[in-house]
Amino acid sequence: MTAGPFTIALAGNPNVGKSTLFNALTGSRQHVGNWPGKTVEKKEGRTTINGRDIVVVDLPGTYSLAAHSVEEIIARDFIICERPQVIIVVVDAANLERNLYLACQILELETPAVLALNMSDEAHKRGVHLDPQALSAALGGIPVVETVGSRGIGLDALKAAIQTALAGSSQPFHLAYDxxxxxxxxxxxxxxxxxxxxxxxxxxxxxxxxxxxxxxxxxxxxxxxxxxxxxxxxxxxxxxxxxxxxxxxxxxxxxxxxxxxxxxxxxxxxxxxxQITPSERIDTILTHRIWGIPLFLALMWVVFQFTANVSAPFVDWIDGVISGPITRWASTLLTALGLGGSWVQSLVTDGIIAGVGGVLVFIPVLTFLYLAIALLEDSGYMARAAFIMDRVMRILGLHGKSFLPLLIGFGCTVPAIYATRTLEHEQDRKLTGFLATFMSCGARLPVYVVFASLFFGARAGNLIFALYLLGIVVAFVTGWIMKHLIYRGQPPHPFVMELPPYRLPTLSSVLRTIRGRIQEFVQRAFTIILACSVIIWLLMALPATLDWRDFNQVSISDSWFGAISGVAAPAFAPAGFGQPEAAGVLLSGFIAKEVIIGTISQIYGGETADEADSSTPSTLADDLREIVYTFGQAAVLTAQEAINILPRTANLLPGVDLPEANFLPLEAETDAASGQMNQALTQAFTPLSAVAFTVFVLLYVPCLTALTAMRLEFGVRWMLYQVVYTAAVAWVGAVAVYQGGLLLGLGGG
Amino acid sequence: MTPTLREVLNYFEKQSRALSLTDLARELHIEPALLQEMIGYWVRKGKLRQVGADSCGSCGCSAGCPLPTTLPRRYELATDNLPTGVGFCPRSGS
Incomplete structure (x- = not known):
């Protein structure tokens, strides 16, 4: 039994404002230490009630007194051994359901108690009204008071209640069991x-x-x-x-x-x-059993319109700056150093600037993609997307949880493969990791944008959307086949998902997300892509005949690159892109999908710099003026494209034909900025073979890092299956698109 | 009438579709917060498992984390020895 002053203890769940109430009761008369033999903080303070000196002890926040954790043991032992005269059970008034279990356990200890309904102002704001008298009656007549610890509200009532409890007028609480x-x-x-x-x-x-x-x-x-x-x-x-x-x-x-x-x-x-929160109201539509999926697809369609079309003006602007002024400045500098026309100039302009610059051009695309994803994520919709797609997965016999790694695959295949660890069965993990590679990662998007913008103009977003859908369909079909033919088993148990409330995304959070992901992209551009660009340039500069006198003087077809690509090229002829250059581009994509764009820039746009250098002499001031002017143009066009998402989406409906905004002619701007790469690509590809090529890029072997992750997670054999299967599916898919298109009269020329 | 703990657990064992916590609460005629507490009881007992985003991002690499989304918290039957609340952030090595 405690001698001297009375002791009262504050007990309750974590985050119920217990410490705030403790501070309000004790003011500055506090001592902070540790519980004997534990690292858990012990806060003790003093207060006076009607001239009586009272010691107040703040017990650790716990969810129960079941002695599962150190905090629970401390709280329970203190109540039993130290026998405080009164326990103030602090509960969050807005979440009484979540706090009463612990309250019951404390009351069953038969120590005099007071129930403090803390944060009662917040409860009132949320439309939760408590009846302290009814609550007191239900809890054996213990005093119940409403408090707001942070504002000192209800402190006098609390002190009065403590006095009542000290008087010992209430009966010990006994919950009546069966x-x-x-x-x-x-x-x-x-x-x-x-x-x-x-x-x-x-x-x-x-x-x-x-x-x-x-x-x-x-x-x-x-x-x-x-x-x-x-x-x-x-x-x-x-x-x-x-x-x-x-x-x-x-x-x-x-x-x-x-x-x-x-x-x-x-x-x-x-x-x-x-009664029904706004989030629940929205969910009745967005997570509806029937409408949820079409709405999800419609939203994704808007995302890809946003990503492909709205970003296009800034892609063209960066492309113009890199292939124009920056390349010219590099050439001028190298000429001044006496290296003009040498292999060093070729390495810098045709290798490094074309390769790395060709990838950096797509920063706006990824920025807009990650902006869209961050907005969906921050608003709380992404959780709903996972929930909606769970139903689709189950229909196909896949584990509902598989969708979550697949969703992550839209960002990057590597974390998607690691995310399969959340699946409990190895077969589900392997299967989901297998399917995740068909989810179109961010690195593949620039390839789609190049071909879709070039061959389909304002309808680029539609092709990109279709490619993302195709990836999902191929993954589902593969999953269905594997689940029904290879991995037969019991259907998985369902889960219950805690859907967070919808909220307005915050600018700082969205910007932080975008910055982190773009930083990573830029980092890869200056490491992997830079290294690959140099290697590809070297392969293109080395003559296949090994005659060193022809170094950097041979055509692509006579280089090592041409020789290696030429071996693989015939395999792609049925898909409409049997040129060695295209085969070489795809081979380079084994390393990383971003390398594809770098290689395309090097192969198809390699001479742009030279031409720009020789045909358009300009001063530094001219270049800077041009950069600022075209930036302004790009900003206006971006706004125009953003506005046009609305009419373009509405025009998908039959009978609707809304006009599109046209402040600046988009085509003219694009033509001005597009260089030899676009011309070379339109000569090498037809719209049909371009689609077949993008289908191949979508489906074929993921990057080297993803394969490494796969080997680490699932073993070498499974990784090899993955390589063979994805290559086969990609080839069949590309050939089917091309040959099917020809049969339908869509034309190869 | 509040459903029993067994009825809550039975849902996880017998039902065939995923539900949101709010939907399940509506189906069982119970306040979502109380349902969450009852689910929490089964999680403490080891019959259910909580899997979710809580632990993701705790590795301190969230700014550059390549994951495009965090996962919502979910509850499911604990049918093996996977620890509760397991995260998978590849950079944390978990």
Missing amino acids: ALIEAGIARLAARIGAYPELTAVYPARWLALKLLEADTGIVAQLEREYPALIGAARTIAQNIAETLGDELEILIADQRYQFIGSVISASVTRTGRA
Whole structure:
């Protein structure tokens, strides 16, 4: 028993404002230390109530008193051993359901208590109204007060309630369990009564309840000295469990929850928006069983319009700056250093600037993609997307959880493969990792943008959307085949998902997300892509005849690059892109998908710099003026394209023909900025073979890093299956598109 | 009438489709917060498992994390020994 001043303890769940209330009660009269032998912080303070000196102890926040954690043990031991005169049970008034389980457990300890309904202002704002009197009646008459610790509201009432509790006028709280359980408690409590040393420490009813619940902490503490008592508890518990048909511990917990449910019904009313939240209203449409999927697809369509078309003016602008002024400046500098026309100039302009610059051009595309994803993620929609697609996955016999790694695959295949660790069965992990490679990662997007913009103009977004859909379809078909032919088994158990409320995305969060991902992209451009660009340039400069006198003087077809590509090229002829250059581009894509764009720039746009250099002499001032002017143009065109998403989306509906904004002619701007690369590509590809090429890029072997991740996660054999399967599917897909297109008269020329 | 703990667990064992916590609460005629508490009981007992985004991002690499999205918190039957609340951030090595 505590001597000297009275001690009161604050107990409650974490984040209920317990410490704020403690501060409000004790002011600056605080001492902070650790609980004996523990690293858990112990806060103690002093206050006075009616001239009485009171010690206030802030117990660690816990969810129960089941002794599962250090905090729970500290809180329980303090209440039992230190015997505070009063316990203030602090609950979050807006979330009473989540706090009453612990409150019940504390009240069952039979220590005088006060219930503080803290943060009651927040509860009122959310339309949650509590009836303290009804609550008090349900909890055995303990004083119940509403408080707002942060503003010191309700402190006087709380102090008055503490005094009432100190007077000991209320009866100990006894939750009424099932009659059979009550009989068991009574029998065991009677036996406990025979041990006065136990009843001196523990309330007999509480100890009986804990022993019947088989509380590990209490049982371990008493097992050695009181084996007969523990044995009796086990026998009683077993008899009750056999009669009632379940474990006694579960039955007791269950009756606590039933009790909490009845307390909530009797003392809590919800008004206004608290009945159905705005998020729930939105979810009735967005996660609707039938409409949810078409709405998801429509939203994705808008995302790809946004990504491909809105970013296009800035892609052209960066392209213009890199292939124009920057290349000219580099050439001028190298000429000034006496290296003009040498292999060094070729390496810098045709190799490094064309390769790395060709990739950096797509920063706007990825910025807009990640902006769209960040907005969807921050708003809370992404969680819904996973939820909606779970149903589709199940229809196809796949595990619902597989969608989440697949969703991640739209960003990058590598983390998608690691994300399969959340799946419990190895076969699900392997299968999902296998399918994740068909989700079109961010690195593939620039390739689509190049071909879609060049061959389909304003309809580029449609092709890109179709490619993303194709990836999903191929993944689902593959999954369905594998699940039904290779991995037959029981359907997976469902899950319950906690959908976060919708909220307005914050600018800082969105910008942080974009910055992080773009930084990574730029980092890759200056490491992997730079290295690959140099290697590709070297292969294109080295003559296949090994005659070093022809170094950097040979055509692509006579270079090592041409020789290697020429071996693979015939295999792609049925798909409409059997040129060695195209084959070489695809071979380079094994390393990383971004390399494809770098290689395309080097092969098809390699002479642009030279031409720009020789045909358009200009001063530094001219260049800077041009950069600023074209930036302004790009900004206007971006706004125009953003506005045009609306009419373009609406015009998909039959009978709708809304006009599009046309401040500046987009085609003229594009033509001005497009260089020899576009001309070379239109000569090398037809619209049909371009589509076949992008289909191949979508489906074929993921990058080297993804294959490494696959080897680490699933083994070499599985990785090799992946290489062979994806290459085969990509080839079949590209050939089917090209040959099918020819059959339909879509033309190869 | 509040559903029993067993009824809550039975949903996870017998139903064939995923639900949001709110939908399940509506189906079982219970306040979502109380349902979450009852699910929490089964999580503590090891019968259910909580999987979700809570642990992702805790590795301190969230700014440059390539994951395009965090995962919503989900509850499912714990049918093996995977630890609860497991994260998978590849950079944290978890």
